[in-house]
Amino acid sequence: MxxxxxxxxxxxxxxxxxxxxxxxxxxxxxxxxxxxxxxxxxxxxxxxxxxxxxxxxxxxxxxxxxxxxxxxxxxxxxxxxxxxxxxxxxxxxxxxxxxxxxxxxxxxxxxxxxxxxxxxxxxxxxxxxxxxxxxxxxxxxxxxxxxxxxxxxxxxxxxxxxxxxxxxxxxxxxxxxxxxxxxxxxxxxxxxxxxxxxxxxxxxxxxxxxxxxxxxxxxxxxxxxxxxxxFDAERTESTLPLRGRLFFFVGASGVGKDTLLRWLEQHANASGNIVFARRTITRGVHPSEVHEAVDTATFWRQAAAGDFAMMWQANDLCYGIRRGIDADLKAGRDVVVNGSREYIPQLKQMYPDARIIWVEAGSDVIRQRIEARQRESGAALLRRMDRIKQFTPPQSDDVIRVDNSGPLEATGARLLEVFSAK
CATH class of the missing domain: 3.90.1140.10 (Cyclic phosphodiesterase)
Known part of the structure; x- marks a missing residue:
């Protein structure tokens, strides 16, 4: 080796x-x-x-x-x-x-x-x-x-x-x-x-x-x-690289989080200093999301080997973020993670400085988006809408609430400003 x-x-x-x-x-x-x-x-x-x-x-x-x-x-x-x-x-x-x-x-x-x-x-x-x-x-x-x-x-x-x-x-x-x-x-x-x-x-x-x-x-x-x-003789203000920032995106189904992240990845990486972490998920490849698909046995084998910096379970699936993000953060790169609201307490223990991007949308907009996907209707749709109401963003300076009810470009532009602010 x-x-x-x-x-x-x-x-x-x-x-x-x-x-x-x-x-x-x-x-x-x-x-x-x-x-x-x-x-x-x-x-x-x-x-x-x-x-x-x-x-x-x-x-x-x-x-x-x-x-x-x-x-x-x-x-x-x-x-x-x-x-x-x-x-x-x-x-x-x-x-x-x-x-x-x-x-x-x-x-x-x-x-x-x-x-x-x-x-x-x-x-x-x-x-x-x-x-x-x-x-x-x-x-x-x-x-x-x-x-x-x-x-x-x-x-x-x-x-x-x-x-x-x-x-x-x-x-x-x-x-x-x-x-x-x-x-x-x-x-x-x-x-x-x-x-x-x-x-x-x-x-x-x-x-x-x-x-x-x-x-x-x-x-x-x-x-x-x-x-x-x-070595760069002009750089004298620090003896170690400044650590990058971790942006943890969360949001209920239908708020357009995945679409927003795809837009940001296309528009935010001109400098090459932002890493969009690829999730490892125990489900097959789907055109709506780019992720690493593995079976459950492989996921837990990789987890036991220490391959993941963070992992969680939701909707009978396992999600993992590979530990390479820790090296990216140390190298001064900002890291964007497509996360889960339920994981926030563990996230703050492991990454106290993480910034949570809480993506929201109006209830009528969410209902229309879910119905357009044609995955849920009737009672299932009502349960989904009730579950969305159960989650409210924590009151913290680290939480940035973003309303994605309007044009995608407007929401994306606001987040680009967040990324560019130091």
Whole structure:
């Protein structure tokens, strides 16, 4: 299964990037295999032996360690969140980046600014954790193999990686463990690495100026640099993206809610910053609504797997909204949900800031619309009309009442104003 890692990788035009790829003998962006920087006194084969794992991962500094996507999230959600995150980060110029030892391996390590670097890494760890699937038992065992302190075990359980929070140390790995290498090998590799990166340092200091997504397409495959997102130096007012708004549309049968939502979807998405959530429903496809049709067994299987952010039952049907909306909201996108009045109490517990759009219409208009559908008449129609009267909108500033008795365009225009207001 594909794993994703959130790294810093210097721009492909950077002397630091060229030096790092040459040192490890692979460019993870192009996939090109390179002739490694020579190490005096060691054959290329022996040099590669001491950097095989580092070469597989590629030249980088870890911000969030490799993870799999949780059920219900996709690469589209990851990319949207990455773009939003990078847009509010400022580049960090690194001081005195040089070859140093960390534990039993070599790495490029700056002397500072450590507080700014650590804060950036922790923002990245926490912001994207929504997407992370829990580590498998095999992944946990591999982390624990090297031995963890009690604190690192706590961090592993919380973040899926033990070297976070105060345990984090920014570094760009240049070798595998050199614990079993002789002194001559260690000294030769250090001198060669210093020579390789001294050339890069001559072009100026390195800056953490982007978020790079690396992909491991199958277990053990080389990580490849998939996408870079540049930090935006002009954005300084916030260190995390502003959260999007959730609009929860409700309304009785016959008020024209579905027709209104279709109109809004056609007219509101010019900016691409509004997501109209697609409902999953346990009924067949119907021309009056675009939804994902599943059978009941499939619905509850997906619910048990955690695929839904919200779900409810009405009229002997099950409704679900996939959890991808949580990533959209984090990425700053507004989300529109075609909801249910009965679900509002649960909605407000899970999404306290949700804005409820209560669509209404006059009783005569509702009756005419229901009769025009030719689904109900007589006693059934009267029961439907009585049920509509049972629901009244809650008295709250979060409830926006909209009368849809008149022309669709007029109601839609008012809601476009609601969407555009910040």
């Amino acid at each position: 594909t794993r994703y890692a959130l790294y810093f990788a210097p721009a492909s035009t950077s002397a630091w990037w060229r030096a790092g790829c040459r040192w490890l003998g692979r460019d993870p962006e192009s996939g090109e295999i390179l002739t490694p920087h020579p190490v005096k006194g060691l054959t290329p084969e022996l040099t590669e032996r001491w950097s095989a794992d580092a070469r597989r991962y590629g030249f980088h500094a870890t911000l969030k360690a490799p993870f799999r996507l949780m059920n219900g999230f996709s690469e589209t959600h990851l990319l949207a969140m990455a773009q939003a995150f990078a847009a509010v980060q400022k580049p960090i110029a690194l001081n005195d980046t040089r070859v140093r030892s960390i534990s039993d391996f070599m790495a490029l390590i700056p002397s500072g600014p450590l507080e700014d670097i650590g804060a950036l890494a922790m923002r990245c760890v926490s912001y994207f954790d929504l997407l992370r699937a829990p580590p498998t038992p095999a992944e946990l065992a591999r982390r624990r193999h090297a031995g963890l302190s009690e604190r690192q075990e706590t961090l592993l359980q919380r973040w899926g990686y033990p070297h976070t929070e105060e345990q984090f140390r920014f570094h760009m790995t240049l070798s595998d463990s050199l614990e079993e290498a002789d002194a001559h090998t260690v000294d030769s590799m250090r001198k060669a690495a210093e020579s390789c990166f001294d050339e890069a340092a001559a072009h100026g200091p390195m800056s953490i100026d982007n978020l790079a997504i690396f992909r491991e397409d199958s277990p053990g495959a080389p990580f490849r640099l998939w996408r870079r997102f540049a």
